[in-house]
Amino acid sequence: MDTFGTYLRKRREALALKRAGFSLRKVASMAGIQPSYLSKIERDQEAPPGEETIKRLAAALEVDADMLLAMGGKVSSELQAIILKRPELMSQVLQELKKLPQSAVLRLVREVRDGNW
């Protein structure tokens, strides 16, 4: 998964294998954009679309909107509000995220999710 477009295409194709209704045209229509535009985005011929379109794509492809936004280089206003409340904290979190090996992050998240820490 090395780019925004590649991620979109793979995700869409994975869904298409399991259920109908995930052709490029169908998904474009769900997201309210032209198929030609989605085609270019999926092949990284175009930059990631705007915030609202990314959100609709996330809904159509059943993935987390904040994550898809982040992949597209954007931060949702929701998340932005959280960050603005505690800038120095977020600064630390981001630095840790960059330093930590993946396995450590994975373990960290699991522990947080399970509440045993």
Place this chain on the structure above:
Amino acid sequence: MDTFGTYLRKRREALALKRAGFSLRKVASMAGIQPSYLSKIERDQEAPPGEETIKRLAAALEVDADMLLAMGGKVSSELQAIILKRPELMSQVLQELKKLPQSAVLRLVREVRDGNW
């Protein structure tokens, strides 16, 4: 700290109290932009500037660039690359961040930083 501009202004004024060289004009010059432009940004009359300018502002004001970028609604390409490698993991991290009480996040970060977990 409720907006990008307010954060910038408070940070700059805090630095100005301790040392000289943090007038609006000086900081604008450090960041390579016009004072008029910085003035508008600090008062939220203008949207946060572009990625490169945010990075230079972060350097001038001695804050974490990724955090300032996030405050400005952008994700650095560095961070984007990390996210693209493990989308489903980042999805979880973001969801946890939104759910967790601040104290929990604080404790989490401290523990991660100290390496005892």
Place this chain on the structure above:
DNA sequence: CCAAGTGTTTAGTGATTACTAAACACATAA
């Protein structure tokens, strides 16, 4: 007084963004 330093207002602009519309090419099914 006036020079230097502070922040602010006004007016503008080239480049980029975030798309649309229409036609094209190919495969499969009826």
Place this chain on the structure above:
DNA sequence: TTATGTGTTTAGTAATCACTAAACACTTGG
């Protein structure tokens, strides 16, 4: 064979973005 569905190419555009430049207003120190 022709209709339907798939993705792709080409050409264009309105609006927004990311700023600049210059003048204005105020305060303070020499």
